[in-house]
Structures are given as C-alpha cells and as structure tokens.
Amino acid sequence: MDLAMIADSIIVKVILSIAGVMIVFTINALFATWLERKVAGHIQLRLGPMEVGFHGVLQGAADGLKLIAKEIITPKGVDKKLFALAPYLAFFPTLLMFVVIPFSDKLQVRDLNIGLLYFFSISCIATIGIFMAGWASNNKYSLMGAVRSIAQSIAYEIPIILSILSVVIITQSLKLSEIVSYQSKFWIVLVQPVAFVVYVISAIAELNRTPFDIPEAESELVAGFHTEYSGMRFAVFFMAEYTNIFLVSAMATTLFLGGWRGPFFPPVVWFFIKTYALVFFIIWVRWAFPRLRPDQLMSFCWKFLTPVALLNLLITTFFMKIF
Amino acid sequence: MNASYFNKVNIGIKTVIKGLALSISYLFKKPVTLQYPHEKKRIAQRYRGSIRLKRNEEGALKCIACGSCEKICPAGAIKMVTVTPEGSKKKQLSEFYVDLGLCIYCGLCVDTCPVDAIEHSIVYEVAERKKDGLILRLDNLGEKNV
Numbered sequence: 001m002d003l004a005m006i007a008d009s010i011i012v013k014v015i016l017s018i019a020g021v022m023i024v025f026t027i028n029a030l031f032a033t034w035l036e037r038k039v040a041g042h043i044q045l046r047l048g049p050m051e052v053g054f055h056g057v058l059q060g061a062a063d064g065l066k067l068i069a070k071e072i073i074t075p076k077g078v079d080k081k082l083f084a085l086a087p088y089l090a091f092f093p094t095l096l097m098f099v100v101i102p103f104s105d106k107l108q109v110r111d112l113n114i115g116l117l118y119f120f121s122i123s124c125i126a127t128i129g130i131f132m133a134g135w136a137s138n139n140k141y142s143l144m145g146a147v148r149s150i151a152q153s154i155a156y157e158i159p160i161i162l163s164i165l166s167v168v169i170i171t172q173s174l175k176l177s178e179i180v181s182y183q184s185k186f187w188i189v190l191v192q193p194v195a196f197v198v199y200v201i202s203a204i205a206e207l208n209r210t211p212f213d214i215p216e217a218e219s220e221l222v223a224g225f226h227t228e229y230s231g232m233r234f235a236v237f238f239m240a241e242y243t244n245i246f247l248v249s250a251m252a253t254t255l256f257l258g259g260w261r262g263p264f265f266p267p268v269v270w271f272f273i274k275t276y277a278l279v280f281f282i283i284w285v286r287w288a289f290p291r292l293r294p295d296q297l298m299s300f301c302w303k304f305l306t307p308v309a310l311l312n313l314l315i316t317t318f319f320m321k322i323f
Numbered sequence: 324m325n326a327s328y329f330n331k332v333n334i335g336i337k338t339v340i341k342g343l344a345l346s347i348s349y350l351f352k353k354p355v356t357l358q359y360p361h362e363k364k365r366i367a368q369r370y371r372g373s374i375r376l377k378r379n380e381e382g383a384l385k386c387i388a389c390g391s392c393e394k395i396c397p398a399g400a401i402k403m404v405t406v407t408p409e410g411s412k413k414k415q416l417s418e419f420y421v422d423l424g425l426c427i428y429c430g431l432c433v434d435t436c437p438v439d440a441i442e443h444s445i446v447y448e449v450a451e452r453k454k455d456g457l458i459l460r461l462d463n464l465g466e467k468n469v
C-alpha cells in the first residue's frame with residue numbers, strides 16, 4: 001500500500017481530522033482565555049496574569065490542571081443524570097461545528113453541501129445543554145439563568161439567520177468553500193456591511209457575553225446556569241464558551257471577510273489572523289460596555305436588530321433580482 | 324416608527340463607538356499594577372511598621388525598663404521581664420516580647436516612652452508560617468527589624 005492510498009483511507013482521514021480539531025480546540029482554549037485576561041487587564045490598567053510562563057501564557061494550562069485536580073461535587077437534590085450530562089451536551093456541538101470550517105483551501109474536515117445550515121443547526125443543540133444544566137441544578141438562580149438563555153437564544157437566532165441569508169442570496173450557495181471562492185475578488189463585508197454588523201452583534205448575544213450576558217449576570221444570578229458546577233464540569237462549560245467565540249469568529253471570517261484568502265502568508269495563517277482579530281473585538285466589547293437589562297435586550301433585538309436585518313435582506317433580494 | 328426611535332438609534336450608535344474608543348485607548352496606557360513581590364513600594368519614613376528597641380551610640384539598649392509601654396499598650400502586645408542586679412538600684416531588661424499578632428500598630432508605646440527607646444521600623448512584611456514567629460524577643464528584635 002503506498003502513501004497516497006494510506007492518506008486516502010477513510011480511517012486515517014477520520015483520525016487526522018479528530019486530531020486536528022482537538023489541537024485547534026486546545027490551543028484556542030488556552031490562547032483565547034489568556035487573551036481575554038490580558039485584554040481585560042490592560043483595558044482596566046492592570047497587567048493580567050504575569051507569573052506562569054512569559055507574561056502568563058501558561059496560566060490557562062495551570063488553571064486547567066487545577067480544575068482537573070478538583071473534586072467533582074454533585075449537590076444534594078439535583079437531577080444527577082441530567083446534571084452530569086449537561087456540560088457535555090453543551091460542549092460536544094462545539095467540536096462538531098469544527099467539521100465544516102474551511103481553515104484553508106484544502107484544510108476542511110468535510111465540505112458539506114449544506115455546511116452553513118449544518119453549522120447553525122448544530123450550534124442550537126448547545127442551548128439544550130444549558131437549559132438542562134439550569135433545570136437539573138434544582139436552584140432558582142440556575143433556572144433563571146437557563147430560562148433567560150433560552151429566551152435570548154431564540155430572539156437572537158432570528159437576526160443571525162437573516163443576516164447570513166443575505167450572504168447566501170449573494171453567493172447562491174450554502175457550501176462554505178463556494179462562499180469563500182465567491183470572495184476571490186472582494187470581501188462580502190464590502191457589499192453587506194449591515195449584515196456583518198448585525199451578525200457580530202447577534203453572535204455576541206448568542207455567546208451570552210457582555211453586554212448581553214444576562215443568563216449569567218453575576219450580580220443577580222451568581223453565575224447563572226453553571227452556579228452549581230465545579231471542577232472539570234465547570235471547565236467543560238468554560239471551554240465550550242471560548243470555543244464558541246472562536247467558532248462564531250471563524251464563521252464571520254468565512255462569510256464576510258474572505259475566509260482564508262489573503263496575500264503573502266499561507267491561507268491558514270490568514271484564516272487565524274482574521275479570526276483572532278474578531279475574537280479580540282468580541283473581548284474588547286465585553287470590557288467596554290455594561291450589561292443590558294433583560295427587557296432592553298429583548299427590545300433591542302425585536303425592535304432594532306430584526307427589522308434592520310429584514311430590511312437588509314429585502315434590499316439584497318431586490319438588487320439580486322435586478323442585476 | 325417616530326422621530327424618537329431614530330433619535331435613540333442615533334444616540335445608541337454614538338455611545339457604542341465612544342465606549343469602544345475609550346476602552347481601546349486604555350489598552351495602550353501604562354498599567355498601574357505594582358508587581359508586589361518583585362517590585363516594592365517606597366515606604367515613608369514615618370510609616371508605623373513593626374516595633375523595635377533603639378540602641379545608643381555604644382550599642383546598648385536605651386530602654387530603662389520602666390514598663391510604661393507595657394502598661395499603655397491597648398492590645399497587651401508588650402510583655403517584659405526585668406531584673407535588678409545585686410548592688411544596683413536600676414532595673415534591667417532580661418526579656419522583652421512584642422507579639423505582632425496582637426499589636427495594632429497604634430504607636431502609643433512609642434509616644435509614651437520617657438527616654439525615646441522604642442520606635443516603629445518601616446518593616447511591613449511580618450507574615451509568618453507559625454503563630455510563634457510573630458512574637459519578637461530581645462534576640463530577634465534586631466533581626467526582624469531593619
């Protein structure tokens with residue numbers, strides 16, 4: 001059996017894909033948490049982590065070790081099975097979402113025909129995990145957090161889908177590789193700036209991050225749905241959150257910023273530069289704004305974001321029909 | 324859909340941009356953090372740090388063992404043992420304890436001393452692993468106090 005055949009065999013492909021996804025996932029979890037703490041620190045005129053490794057780069061690994069070593073506590077009165085299952089249900093969709101991300105022209109686990117649809121449908125499963133966690137915890141703060149999270153997800157799913165629909169109408173494809181190759185001359189953000197802004201805002205809301213972090217508002221709900229979680233189970237929620245930040249940024253890069261296209265550097269490098277620029281932006285927003293009230297959050301979505309996205313979609317459709 | 328709706332949108336967009344600009348400008352300012360164990364703050368000379376006994380030019384303790392500081396200490400942090408040597412009327416210190424676990428750094432002992440024999444040093448890192456280590460004795464009063 002020669003080398004080409006080995007590389008072609010399905011098992012090798014699956015193993016390589018899983019390994020690749022795990023590597024990206026781990027490095028992102030370490031790097032994004034470090035970046036978050038550094039940016040947070042410097043915006044508040046602090047330094048952030050400084051002790052473990054050069055300027056604290058290994059702090060994430062140290063924290064991870066600490067969380068692994070901790071006892072997993074299952075509080076009295078919780079629904080044990082759901083309680084144990086919830087973190088993984090919130091976490092595994094994030095790994096599955098990696099499948100369709102085009103890291104470069106060749107580096108993509110599966111180039112599905114309906115890649116975009118797949119990505120956003122899988123992302124919804126995580127919400128079930130969050131609700132499960134809140135429900136199983138048998139704790140009013142957790143439940144409130146979970147309920148808010150669901151309300152928010154349902155509300156912001158709509159502008160997200162409307163904004164990516166505008167992209168789909170332009171590119172006439174749900175296949176991510178085709179959307180990237182469509183952008184060989186110009187980035188879609190140039191013709192769809194409104195959709196891009198709507199996407200980024202709703203993505204931040206979907207991620208439950210400040211200023212839309214009412215599901216885990218510390219000052220009112222302790223920590224929202226993961227109040228009762230400790231040790232590795234908490235770490236799993238935490239990793240899911242940071243992986244999701246990476247994923248929505250990666251998707252925004254693919255849809256609006258030309259994907260892996262760019263001069264001089266290899267495609268993968270361009271992909272990560274663009275993605276982490278967006279990750280940085282999302283982190284920056286978190287440390288710039290205070291939290292919204294739940295009613296403000298809802299009226300912002302229904303009275304502003306959704307109409308804008310809808311109008312943008314109508315105009316896009318109109319122009320596509322004419323030209 | 325009235326004017327106030329668009330007004331609000333306008334204000335919203337403006338404040339969002341303002342907030343982002345402000346926070347990014349802070350990102351490039353110099354942090355104010357003091358990396359404490361690595362760099363230390365300059366302490367003022369009048370800082371009320373841990374207690375120490377003063378010595379005169381010959382190196383002998385200035386203390387005349389009058390006991391005023393022991394009496395006035397509101398926290399009861401000072402304990403002393405005195406001896407009166409044969410053929411002498413003057414008392415002498417044989418032991419002097421300051422329990423830093425009790426001391427509230429009020430400075431009353433320093434104020435009350437008739438011969439100015441006791442003072443605050445500027446030492447503030449007095450944490451110890453054992454409670455016993457917090458008690459300063461005659462032999463380590465000089466050691467712990469710079």
Ligand code: SF4
Pocket residue numbers: 374395396397398399400401421425426427428429430431432433
């Ligand atoms: S500083 Fe105050 S509390 Fe401390 S030993 Fe002197 S008198 Fe007592």
Ligand code: SF4
Pocket residue numbers: 385386387388389390391392393435436437438439440441
């Ligand atoms: S008040 Fe001064 S002289 Fe009197 S015992 Fe205390 S330190 Fe010594």
